[in-house]
Amino acid sequence: MDPEQMTETVSLLRKSFDEGLTIPLQFRRDQLKALEKCLRENERAFVEALGKDLRKNPGEAKLSEVDLCVNAIKTAMLELNSWTSPTHVSKSMLTLFDTLYHYPQPYGLVLIIGPWNFPISLSLLPLIGAIAAGNCVIVKPSEVSPATSEALTKYLASYLDERCFRVIPGGVPETTSLLNLKFDYIFFTGAAKIGRIVSAAASKHLTPTTLELGGKSPVYLDDSVNMDIAARRICWGKFTNAGQICIAPDYVLCSRKTSKIFIEAVRKVIREFYGEDPKASENFGRIINVHHHRRLVKLLSAGNGKTVIGGQSDESDLFIAPTVVTKVDPSSALMQEELFGPIMPIVYVDSARAAVDFINEKSRPLALYVFSSKKSVHKLFREKTFSGALSINDTALHFAVEELPFGGVGESGMGAYRGKFTFDTFSHRRAVLHKNFNFFGEKAGSLRYPPMTDLKVGATATLLKKRRGIPLPTASSLLAFAAGVGVVFLVQALTSVS
Incomplete structure (x- = not known):
C-alpha cells in the first residue's frame, strides 16, 4: 500500500468514527464476536503460520497466541456494560446539588504496531481493548514474521467491518508512512530503539502512546528455595519461544555457591523439557531469522564468561541451544543489551542487597524476578527496586493474569494493558459536572x-x-x-x- 492509499484509508476510518459507527455497544459486541470466530475458524492456519515463522510448538502456539486472545474477548464481552458505565463520585458542600461523574470515551482512530515474537496475541490483545472501547483501528503486523503477518492480513479482513478496522502489512517504509499520519492513539510493542522513533513521530501530533518495550529482566536467586522447582520455572520463562520473550529472564544474580546448585538443576530441567538433543525436540523453537541468529552468536562469542551448558548453534536451522554462561563480567557484551534469545548469563553477587544495587544501576526492567523463601528478601526487592512488574518465585506468568496491569517503566516502556487496563488504555475518561x-x-x-x-x-x-x-x-x-x-x-x- 503506497502513502496515498494509506492516507485514503486513514480518512475513511476517521469518517467512520466521526459518523459514530463504533459507538453502539452492540456494534462492539458484534465485532468482538467476529474476531473470536476468526480465531476459532482459522486456528489451524494461525498455528501453522507461527510454526513457519518461529517453529513454535502447536500446543504452545494455541495456548499463548490463540486461546489467550479468545479468553480476552470473552472477558471484554462479559464486562463491557460495566466498563462503559459512568462512575459517579462523591460530592462536597459546593457541589451538593450537582451531578458528578466520569465515563469512558473512545479516542478515535488507533494505530497498533505489533511485534514479531508473539505476532498474534501481542497484536490482537490491544485490538480487543480498542474495539471494546469503541475505536476504529489500523493494525500494522511485523514484517519480520511474514507468514503470520500474511495470515492476520487475510483473515481479519474477512471477519471485521472494513469501514472501521484494517490491517496494513509491510516493512519499514509502510510503518514510516503510517507514522507520518495523524492518529488519536498509538500502541507500539517492540524494541526501545524503534519505540523512540514511534514516540518522536507521535509527538508531532501530540498523540498519546503506549510503548511496550523490554530490557534486561533480572532474576535474583538464593539458596533458600526449592532449587528443582526454581530451575524449572526459570527455564520455562527463559527458553520458551527460544528466549524471544520481552519478559524472559535475561540474566541471573546469585552467589557462587548457589550457582553450582542451580546449574546442575538446570541441566536436569533442559533434559526434562527438551530431551538429550534440544535441536531434535519439537518443543524448542528457533531464532526468528539469520540476522538475529548472528547477533546472538556474536554476543556469545564476545562474552568473557564460561559456557557450562549448551553453546551449540546452527545458522542453517536458526538453532541456538539452551545455553548457560557463568563467571560473566558485568561489562561483558552479554550484559549490555537485551538478549532476546536462549542464553542465560550468571553474574555473581554476595547478597540480596548487592543484587538490588546491581539492578538499580541499570535501566528499570520490564520484569524483575526474585526467587527466595525469605520474607525479608521479598520486602527488600519490593521496596528498594523499580520495574514494570515484580514476580516472586515465578517468571513470565504475570502476563497471563488479566487482573494485573502489564507494562514497563522508564526504558522498558510506558502505559499498561491486559483486561480492563486495555480498555482503559484506549479510553479517555470524560469528566462531567451537571448543574x-x-x-x-x-x-x-x-x-x-x-x-x-x-x-x-x-x-x-x-x-x-x-x-x-x-x-x-x-x-x-x-x-x-x-x-x-x-x-x-x-x-x-x-x-x-x-
Missing part, C-alpha cells in the same frame, strides 16, 4: 460572583475546604433535608402574607 437551576444551589454558587467581599471569600473558602467527600446516600439525605427546610420556609412565608 440545574436549583434555588439553593445557585445561592451557594453565587458566592463566586463579583463583587468579591470578605464575607464571600470566607464563605467560599469554607465550602471549598478539603474534607472527606459526601457519599451519595448522605448527599441525597441532605438534599431531602434542604428541600424540607425550603418547604417550611415557603409555608411560613405564605402564612405571613395571608
